[in-house]
Amino acid sequence: MKNFRYNVEGMVSIGEIVLENGATLPDVTLAYERVGREGAPVVLVCHALTGTHQTVGTSEEPGWWSGLIGEGKSIDLTKYEVITFNVLGGCAGSTGPTSQSPQGTPYRGNFPNVTVRDLVHTQKRALQKLGIETLHAVIGGSLGGMQAVEWATMYPTTVERLVLLASTPAFSAYGIAFNHLAKEAILLDPAFRGGEYEGNENLRGLSIARQLGMVTYRSGALFQERFQRHLQEEANDEGLPFYAVESYLEYQGNKLQKRFDANSYVRLLDTMNSHDIGRERGGWQEAATLITANVICVGYTQDLVYPPEEIQAFAEAVDHGTFHLVDTVFGHDGFLVEFERWGHFVSEALEKSVCKEENQLSG
Structure with a gap:
């Protein structure tokens, strides 16, 4: 297909970053995968704890979300351009503990702590370097969902749609x-x-x-x-x-x-552990009022760490929220499997017109 990208991987240098804790990283680089139809609406996918930027991958080595993203799939690469970054602090090409420090040796245990907001801030800088200013949607599950909801909170005018999977507005004590x-x-x-x-x-x-x-x-x-x-x-x-x-x-x-x-x-x-959109914003319910994106939340039954009822409460707190519950024995890992059972929620979210006038909550 003309103007169709497949498995384009690259590195983007965004220079010096000052973290929330005041520490400075002098030369930050993020690895990324960029696939789909060139010039199409951009969907940013955020990966979970041990994921990487390789969401689609190749036919020889499929990515971790290749069952959800592809030609004719829930995130249709003939309609959208999908970008995923390896997170700051990761180990799949982005600046992290295995990277060289200014002293010429790997950071290892001296790599500074980074927050979810730090991850999002670096991704914002990287997108600007790639010439992308607005996002059709941001989607993620678990740690990826933490990034996605922080994206919609930090940069509300940038994000049109938020798809939150198996993740809550604040990480629980459990x-x-x-x-x-x-x-x-x-x-x-x-x-x-x-x-x-x-x-x-x-x-x-x-x-x-x-x-x-x-x-x-x-x-x-x-x-x-x-x-x-x-x-x-x-x-x-x-x-x-x-x-x-x-x-x-x-x-x-x-x-x-x-x-x-x-x-x-x-x-x-x-x-x-740092994740809480309500930190320094008056609590997560108050922070939710900052989000202007259409919000689609998906919870999974038997999820121990991200209870579906907390995800539903967040959907009810934003102006334009929809909640779906997926009944599954996979628990939290439901967002990584059984795409045929819930992938249509994602495709519907991407196709849905942005609504700014009334709350649309459904169970």
Whole structure:
């Protein structure tokens, strides 16, 4: 198709950034993927904790949202141009703990804390560098949803539509509690060495942190349905029974350990903890009044950390909000699977005319 991009990846340098905590990063670069119809309305996709900018990817290596984004899919690349940035503090090309510091060595554990607002601010600068001033929509789930809702709050005249998936206007104490346990698993690992490790190979703490996350991302019903009390053929190292669910968690932890930087994981957990659109704005309900975009919220049943009722309350608080509930055993991870069950909410949101006159709340 004429003027159709596919799998265009690049880097954009945005220069010096002053973070919310006052720290300065002298030369920030963000990696991005830009796909779709050139000149079409732009949809910004924000990724979750261990995601990357590769939402579509390639036929050989599909991206993490390739089931939702593509020609003829819920986010139709024949109609829209989609951009995703690897977040500041990430480890897939953007400035983060693995990047070179001004001292000529990697930042590692010395990389400063960044907030969700810092992530959004850097993305705004990057879009300006790419010549993009307005966004047809911003969409994201989990940490991606935190960025999306902060986008609509920080830059209301830039964002026409907000699609919020499995995310709330402020991160809960329950979520912070789980993040604390995950951080402790990493920080107390002797191989972590205060963030000055050379590689992830021996970081058992990172694997455990990921396994803990997997328990919160999925529901108990799904674990029971998939694994029950099935045993693996071989016992564990202590000669005790090794259950299929244990094997699954070990696999997920070891997989992340091979591809994700532990310092980035710790920093982004703190980033998630910082999320509250109501901070210094009089509470999240007051901050919600700043949002002028059409807001479409999707919650998922059995989501432990981002309760659907809190997402619905946010939809009710904005001027133009719609809430949808997806019944699923996948819990929080519902926004990464079963696109056929909820993808139409996204496509309808993108097609819907921007309404500025009356609230449109539906269940």
